[in-house]
Amino acid sequence: KLEVSVYSDQKKIYIGDDNPLTLTVKAQNQGEGAYEAELIVSIPPQADFIGVVRNNEALARLSCAFKTENQTRQVVCDLGNPKKAGTQLLAGLRFSVHQQSEMDTSVKFDLKIQSSNSFDNVSPVVSYKVDLAVLAAVEIRGVSSPDHIFLPIPNWEHKESPETEEDVGPVVQHIYELRNNGPSSFSKAILNLQWPYKYNNNTLLYILHYDIDGPMNCTSDMEINPLRIKMPEKNDTGAEQGGRNHLI
Structure with missing residues (x-):
């Protein structure tokens, strides 16, 4: 069974602040080995992907790329092939966030894991919402x-x-x-x-x-x-x- 969770120390982002938003992602595989497992993060139009956190030994240095799928902006990260059963990893993803209009008061990220397995190949979608403030x-x-x-x-x-x-x-x-x-x-x-x-x-x-x-x-x-x-x-x-x- 594939599972993903996400958290961040930043519950609020001030518009114009240069400090990026860092999402810490926990990816787990509680079932059989997952082949071609990928972490997929759907990002809002107010966010841009900066990169993976690489200065923290506790976080995995994933290989991630930005993609557009059916007009949905995504960050796709390779979790291993296969991702072994009973394993988990932590990774940090950094984003810059900006306000497109005064109506933007929050942004939401949707995360999931998917693999090429025949069964249990997609995890439940987990969302993370952060408020925008002035x-x-x-x-x-x-x-x-x-x-x-x-x-x-x-x-x-x-x-x-x-x-x-x-x-x-x-x-x-x-x-x-x-x-x-x-x-x-x-x-x-x-x-x-x-x-x-x-x-x-x-x-x-x-x-x-x-x-x-x-x-x-x-x-x-x-x-x-x-x-x-x-x-x-x-x-x-x-x-x-x-x-x-x-x-x-």
């Missing part, structure tokens, strides 16, 4: 230039109808950098920025404009630069920062 280490960093503003501002007077930056007050530039350190990517995220616009019914931080470097769309719940303050010619300060900076 892990994104997102960080946000910010810097202010200048980093201090002391109030009251010396030698500055409020104007009823400001026209230039200097009429509003000293310019403060905030640079926010949003970075995804992976391993997974994500398609949707929201960055919410709040700032002290008024203090004691007086304008505190008046936003003149914002620039974006990267695939982002920004909106505001209030009008930006409602006084139509004239802006100086745009410089390259944002471009000099590098990386994925979002300037406000």
Whole structure:
């Protein structure tokens, strides 16, 4: 009687992680000698066969090949000819796993042993399912230039109808950098920025404009630069920062 079992230390795979999935397969023959015995692993479209684990003395170094049978992707491994009765072996198979769409939340591998014997020539199919998950280490960093503003501002007077930056007050530039350190990517995220616009019914931080470097769309719940303050010619300060900076 041919039997196969499978297990793995990895119950979950993070999309984008470079660590491969290793399946440890146990193949047994509890009956008569099995001729032309093969381990057949049907693999999902999200997986690619890397190879056999060869740096572990406890695991057999099988000869395996990738094949396509009736549009089914398979890894076929030679178990011996014949595979003697009452024997068993352990082998490790390594796969890379990726996500084809956001609907992919798990992948399933189907395993069986078959031989050319007339009877008991196919083992029961055993399946192994592993979950796919997203892990994104997102960080946000910010810097202010200048980093201090002391109030009251010396030698500055409020104007009823400001026209230039200097009429509003000293310019403060905030640079926010949003970075995804992976391993997974994500398609949707929201960055919410709040700032002290008024203090004691007086304008505190008046936003003149914002620039974006990267695939982002920004909106505001209030009008930006409602006084139509004239802006100086745009410089390259944002471009000099590098990386994925979002300037406000």
